[in-house]
Amino acid sequence: ELRGGTNAAMAPQIDYLTEVFLPIARAGFGLPNGVAIDVERRGYFPKGGGVVKVTVPHMQTKLKPIYLLDRGRVEEEIKIRAFYAGNCPRWVAEGMAEAAVKELSKADVDGRRLKPRVEIVEDSNAIDAASGILIVAKTSTNCIFGGSALGSRKEKSHKTGKNAAKEIISALQSGGCVDGWLQDQVILYMALADGVSEIITGCLTLHTQTAIGIAEQMTGAKFEVKQLDTIESTLANAEEHGSIYGGKGLIVGRHTIRCHGIGYTG
DSSP, X not given: OEEEOSBOTTSOOHHHIIIXXXXXXXXXXXXXXXXXXXXXXXXXXXXXXXXXXXXXXXXXXXXXXXXXXXXXXXXXXXXXXXXXXTTOOHHHHHHHHHHHHHHHHXXXXXXXXXXXXXXXXXXXXXXXXXXXXXXXXXXXXXXXXXXXXXXXXXXXHHHHHHHHHHHHHHHHHTOOSSOHHXXXXXXXXXXXXXXXXXEEESSBOHHHHHHHHHHHHHHOOEEXXXXXXXXXXXXXXXXXXXXXXXXXXXXXXOEEEEEEOOOOOO
16 A cells, blocks of 8 residues: 555656556566556645555566567547546636647647547545646557646646647657656566567657666666667657656657566566
């Protein structure tokens, strides 16, 4: 059981873990279906108070190596989940969703327009007022991308929704098979997997570079990073869309990350 913040700034929201990371980890690394993240109560900045129960059964086999080398075609329908909690009014979440829909509808991804599907959710179990948005896109090759943002009293709801949309658009247009959040989250699993894993990313974040160095020191796994191109548009997208996460230390262009995992057994 974990307690604290579940939806905070400068970090992926708990919804990202359940909607993006966990499905990829199950499909790619072979995590059993028994691995579960149950959110009993969300915790929002600054009060926190969230309660999450994580179930991790003992694995009978080693982690499989992951291969994310073909992004495929982005599905037209993109899921938008905007939420409001406590005494935050519904119109705040609706404003986020409206702005995100507008931004996504004019984006050109794979030569076509995206079709957002909106869900407005009231969180009646929180101990503090809050709002936020998560956007999830899937591709024909089962890659999953996420973009998110939290509401703030200092920022209009439309700007929050627009920022979340720009984040996922930037990831989709980067040419990689993972977004900026996921690329560093899979590093440790690549190190522990049994065999050679390989993924293609967009701009390489400093978080990912650091995660690789730490994973090599802790596990003895060997990583190889190769720059595929130096397309300036990938950096332009990141700058234009105002992505804060990993913004410093970016290495421009698409990259392959290859890892000879150690085949760890618990």
